[in-house]
Amino acid sequence: MRCSLPFSRVTDDTRLRVGLIGTGYIGTFVGGQFDRHRDATVSAITEIDEERRERTAESFSVPEDTLYDDYREMLDDAALDAILIGTPHTLHYEQVLAGLDHGLHVFCDKPLATDLEHATEITERFEDSDRTLMVGYQRHLNPSFIAARDRFAESPPRWITAEITQNWLPRFVDAWRTDPDLSGGGMLYDTGSHLLDAVLWTSGLDPVRVSSKMTFVDDAERVDSEATVLIEFANGATANVTVSGDLPCVREHVHLWDDDGAVSLDGRQWEPRQVTEIDDENTESIPYIDHDNQTTKAEAFITAIENGSEPPATARDALAVTAVTEAAYESARADGDWVDVDLD
Template sequence: MSGTTTNPEKLRVGVIGGGYIGTTVGRQFEEDPRSTVVAIADVSEPARDEAGDTLYVGQGSRYEEYTEMLAAEELDAVLIGTPHVFHYEQTMAALDEGLHVLCDKPLTTDRGKARELTERSEQSDQLLMVGYQRHLNQAFIRARERWDETNLTPRFISAEITQNWISRFEETWRTDPDLSGGGNLYDTGSHLIDAVLWTTGLKPTSVQAEMKFADEENRVDERAQLIVEFEGGSSASISVYSDAPCVREHIHVWDDEGALYLEGRQWEPRQLTEIEEDSTTVIPYMDNRVHESKAGAFIDCIESGKEPPATARDAFAVTALTEAAYESARTGERISINLD
């Protein structure tokens, strides 16, 4: 249906996918006085009913097929929180209906489709935002300013995340490559890759990757180690370890005047540490209670016409690097990356 809001007081949101993203981000829309969730679509009846109850959606607006929801409901926007391989067709269908889209990461699991959605979004009046939440995190925003607002260039990056991903998601869609597109590099690892690219502003040109796979078809990575080269000669090592007992993340970025460390445990807010060239360590104060929600940022951008915090072009770069890394791991060759 039309993406023009007839009631300016409430953005009418349809949720596609009643799982974790659909319910948690859906609640953000319900809690924001500028929006309301009016419909839910999920192929699973239990998930559909649980999400419907959580988001106060009536039985008559709960759909098995998202296409039925798009055709029947008066919507202004959709939230997409389905398995990764469905994001392309669902995002495109919503844009075709003139709707704004908040799509969970990754935008797609195919470089060509990611490029198509990027070009489509940049030529459209509809907003397409991707759910990379580090773009809303104060530590990452503060770090990005160092290289976005100065003449300094990141030279050497090491980034790592550990998680008990394999055991936690065994026998779920996340470990089914037909639904997820791969392994943890396309899941939690996607956030790490995005954080490196977005925070530094660097453009990857090639990647050499080694992976240990958890399946016989070599599709679900258990360990992934990437060496990425960027325009201008900068480089990064990016590692994702999916059989660790707990979550730890670090991103260390060095330039000619020192470094920034972004570190944290579990899913708590990350801490930013500044390393100066004389080895002095500074921990800037940040109020981690101030954290804009994905739904709030999405609505802000619709109202203001501003670019979303995480764009389709940001997501395209992540998909391009991720796909190249899988290709490199399977072939043993360094793979070029073309973002033009």
């Protein structure tokens, strides 16, 4: 259930008032999008690191009396309409629901949750509310992936391969991303989460079971540096998704095939992805993709709130990613046994 919530485009005091929870990359990057948007303002900040909190506050002109080291205090005290959650993965569940309990709209970085029951609870509660929840899966805003999704809207792919490499492990060996109590896992729950989402959202297919192999870097088998995930879909299609966080650089390749040909999405680092179309006669073409007018995450979030519409990346989209991810970890720890994906 949703209702539109228009904001004035004239005066600052009626703009969407956003509170930041966490001022790492997501908090400052997406927070900057809100700060620059004519219909929004960053009104409060929660950050446990005092120096970083003050630096971000100065950057966004946030007054000292709305700076906090505990998000619960911010939610109780600050006048807000929405929150941006850019904290480690395992903290999302409590923070998202706290935002809803305070009647706020929520933008949450991926993944939505690292526990399937938590992701289900969040999804059901927001779908029963009039608040907007958007998850930070940026490929839903990427023109290349949007074009591929449109291409397969009437003829779903039946064979998919997707891979991404990154120097993830050496970069984050001493960071929270390799601490499973904060990250929920390893490479698959971090950069790999975007790739799984890209496969599920672009194909529009319903996953039913998963088989996985992983290379774990800890004795408890919680933190993976590499993962290969085979997904079977309800229509019989399959996807082979491979992530490696122990290679020198970022390369991404996604290939989706149906009976009429294929679409390939390829790129390096975090540059825009190139789309190549292949027809059933093996003729390749590169369609024009306009990346200059790509909608920002903040813009998409604000538009969804104003129009009472679904955001580009919904809680249900994120729930599917968590379900597949959790099944993949379970399978890997069981020597690749097939594990059903529970989306009920």
